[in-house]
Amino acid sequence: MSLPVDTFLQKAYYPFRRLPDLLQALLDALVAQLGLAGATLRLHDTGESITSAAPSALAGGSSLVSRALPIACATGPIGELQWQWRHDEAVLVDAGFWEDFARRCAHLIRRYEVQSWAERRLGRPLLLVGVCEALHRLEIFVEKAASSSLPVLLKGEFGTEKAQLAVSVHCFGPRRDSPFIEVNCADPVGQPVQWFEQASGGTLFFNGIDELARPLQSQLPQHMHSRLGQWLTVPDAQAVRVVASATADLAGLVADGRFSRQLLAELDFLTVTVPPLRERPRDIRAMLVAALERHGFDSCRTCTDDLVRICQRHTWAENLFELERVVARLAVMNDGQPIHEAQVQRHAPWLLSAATADIGLQAVESPPPQASNRATRLPSPIPTGHWVRCAVTRDAGELGRLHAALRKALLYLGEHYAEPISLEQLAGQAHVSPSHLGFLFRSVLSTTFKPLLQHIRIEKAKEILSNDAGRRITEVALIVGFGDLSHFEKSFRRIVGHSPREFRRVAGV
Template sequence: MDKSRIEKQQLEAELVTALKQAGAACTVDTIEVERFDLNAPQQDLTVRVKTYSRFAAKTKPVNQFNRNSKGSSITVSLVYQNKPIGDIEIVLAEEGMDLVDVKRAFEDIALDFTYFIKRKQAHKKIKDSENLDMQWLGRSRAAKQVDQFIEKSSSVDFPVLIYGEFGSGKLLTAYSIHCHSLRRQGPFVEGRCGKWQDQDIIKNIETLWQQAQGGTLFLRDIDLLPQSQFIKVRNFWLHGTSSTASAIQGVGVPVRVIASVSQKRIEKQRCVWQELDYLSIELPSLRDRRGDIREMTEHYLRKLSHINKVSLSSDCMELLERFDWEDNIQQLERVISKLVLMSDSSHLEPSGLLAIIPQLSDKQGQKIELPEAEFCEQSLTIADIATLIASDSYLGQVTHHPALEKAINYLAEQYSSDLTLSGLAEKAFVSASHLSYLFKHHLDSSFKQLLIQIRIAKAKLLLKEKPTCKITEIAFDVGFHDLSHFEKTFKRVVGISPGKYRRRRR
């Protein structure tokens, strides 16, 4: 299969996944992608979608997109750096579908879908130019905040400081900013400051500066330079910001400067670098992105499947999510690479995983300490919240917003009832649209996603505590009125069927 077709399939799969994760009431039946070119900085992309209600059974499958389909149609724009890059054209294939709800569902995912396209563009350019297979992965709020910073900082020419721990993605962030800037056709030149001798520092920077004309100069580990050289480095740094207007318009600045700084080392000398802090970002550690570890792991397993096809059980994934990754993304990739090379089995349970990577047992069986209340909003996932609610341990420490607090408390009490967003909004004394925004903004989730997580967390608890209770009864107790729907949802969330989960916990 040619690369362009694979790229389009990835785009189609992302749209379907985004709708599903957003808890949208509609699903995709047929997709056509037109004018999608990862080499084009500004797309003229059209994604044509035929959508059905997620809650209605289709009587006749549609194998081909009919451009003359009857039914209402709407268009949602894809925008990056305040410029349109394409459209999603949606055809409603069923009578009675709410046009406003469908449009809102696609508008809610439009930005994430746009960021997915931009990640793919940066990945292709990095691979073509540098032969490096690097790309941003993950759907956590922390990952999306990096996407947002890349979008904003790549639209101007100000210098950028990137703080982050080892292996957190500083080079990838710098290259992504370059890829989406007006300098994308210019050179990306990297200097490794930690390897320079004191007497050669200025000479090295001058050489790199000339090489980077019209492009971007990335100074890696700039904090390893001796402070005695700070003034000279500062002159190069500020030379690229002599004119605010020039930096915003992207003209008159010969070289865009980006530098990375170690998160740990900078704490001792933050005041020294504060003067250079025009635009800055502190990259999240993998410990702050535990919800992304599963997606990253599956990506690395697919990437190495030509060597050895290996799959991991849900319990193995939990081990990986609990582990504290000191070297962050780089360490996770190294571990998965070793796993693929050393495994004699095509499917691993925890015993097999620990036999190859014994250091993962350091966190086995330990509960991850939850941060203090004021930091919970950034750290707890909806799975964490659901687990606390299911075990009656939820104390309302997740958010300080009173409306969202009321909504979550009501969900904790009534999760087994038939709930709607509008009904929940009434209990929280806000509009449905505002409550939807609060869920998205504070929890990076939808009301439906949290409700499902709570029901599944409670089902897991009942499966362990009531070994003789029928699975059908447990399904009804937690709010599912259809056994088949419960089993499919349970397997999608947990990774295995309810029956298999129960047998493993005996």
Template structure:
């Protein structure tokens, strides 16, 4: 059971407190703003628990006046905690909708850092919610909204997910944040222990939060005790049978469907009605690959045996490509095992292959499979196939699907995806194991093959131009790379097939 009143950890200097926040905000802005706009940004934020302010400058002019700035407030739970300032220039045409979304997410990151400090100080537990993927940012915004209420919250998540982290965020962002927080593992207690623990909490504290993890493990008897304590609205001194929990916030989590258990008669419908006031679904790690590398960095810093330990870029890519069926818990255990068992300071693919071979074979299969499906989806213009990709990569692929015949550059794609070219290049390599140019080239060759199949008498020079290649020799080279034959040989075979089957 985790209780809020843990002994305090050592006091951190202002630099130590601000360094993680500064690094997080800088990484986020670098991933979201194009370079020319980034150079015009000044950021000023204040942590909830520290009156000192954090300043981040991406430009050289740190003395400009407010009259020379576009200022966008950063607000969390209706409280202004800073501002994103954009230096005015003749070329500055700020996209207000884009910057409004960015400031909203900056507020989430500031509060994430604050809750990290609170959780580490009071519970000795470092929250592992990390990254900037669309699913995790949407989850953080949901937490921001419902945390202010004292109503019960139910968390649905796959095994190994960050349910305790979500519960902590709900508590420390809520009205009872200064009161006790308890975690109760329902899977580890018998009926008597469960009843005694709840009664102890309810009799000792009138405010605070109880987090019931592994809710699906509650027996019928335990369900009855909990339902009774949530229903009771009175208490009498000295009469433990009427101790209640109705003033304490209840957060629960399950890796199984409680609704199915209710239908099957294995879970109390009355209790489910009381605890399922707000419901949160925690996205699995396979749906937010963008968050894997920040988690790898976090776990490396937490578990490394000495400062020089690190993962090579190839190893990081491999960890990022894996689907992690047991989510963050499995990722942390894997990082811990590799840090502990690898003798060299840099952990490479060979070490992962030796200690965790399943990661290598599965990732190789997944990369090839994802790329094949991607090209086919672009051909069919089935953009829904990219729904689980990073939003900027989705926009880029959508643009390629519509403009594959045009003269495309990485800069053009990046501008239409609202991301820097370097980050977009990284997203292509990380998600599809191909560069933007490789994807575009393969797509054009697939279109060329289809066009020849429809018209085997088409001139090769016309075909070259129609599919977006400006140089015939380059077209023939790329065509041979993907089909193993030249365009003329491919055309000849199609013509022979037509003659054989009139």
């Protein structure tokens, strides 16, 4: 019989706060599902031994066959897995299952080492949650990267586990007892010389390096070892290990002149992308459980199949940050009782439809509508033209109804509409990936990026034509971002229904 480890773990895994509880649950599931007589897992560091035995094995009888495998990571064995079965019974899974299972156990054990380290050193018990294949590949990357001194670049959307992975890289490496210094690049404290001095012998983590001011980017080469020989009079390569995270596309920022090409070249050695939550639906249940437990709720009571199903369909534009907020809100507003669809409809209705899931409207406390009138549960779509006008007028009240990423994008377009703007650049401003921002435009605003930008330019042109009778139409076209008068006039007629001159005449200007 061939049983994928991923399938087994999805059924058996639970994000316990303590490692022994998790290991006990996994061994109990092994014994029950595979018909084993027993299984034991021993940890070298603590000497702890976790054992599970089938009731029939305790009664004695036929002799047992035993096998064992080391549980090892890149630095060597950290434990041992042993399992037994009756001599007269066949083994239900092949050898590959046990090798894969031992590797996955090693990664799960290391997660709790990071949790303990982070709680002790940072005051926060950081714990990666989930057992999907994408997360497993990330942990393999971290394990290999940790043993190196090369720079690490962690890319991913806003709200993904970049900070946890940065801590893991430090914790698994030879510098774990040395300083770990985080620089919040959006609002850094101090200067580069101080950062590198504080991190001497350890790790310097640039959290959100895409938001680091250009002058500070230029100062980093004075203190950072160049592995490419771009600069020569610099510290030794072993002085500081550099780890950086980024939400925006750094290559796109380089092309726009907003990020240092030299700095990116030095960072881009060990690079990995953290997958967004919408690509990890099988981890949603575990993440919901972990979030509920963090906020002091009984997840066995509160988390329902309804909640899991609804959350698996949501796109989570802000990933774990958004999930944490939504789960905490639902649990508090529902007094810690089971969260079913009716409660989601009442307290977080935007989760219930893919078409409006990311609008992020403030919920109004009211009884849920009757199930028979399901079509009326969700707000009617708002015309795209409404949001175009809100972008031009920078209507904070109305834009506040949108998801944060869309709000940031429209505010940026309302101010920079006349500039050449790419979807990648706009996504960087909104702190989401270009593909997800495109999805938000289509699902929430019922349009795509380029037509939306063109509508905003035309809306602004209408405003200028109405308020400034002396302004030449060619000049208006240039002001709002059209380089070609003919293209401007065709676009204006298609969107407004009149030519610019006719519009001015009708408006009485």
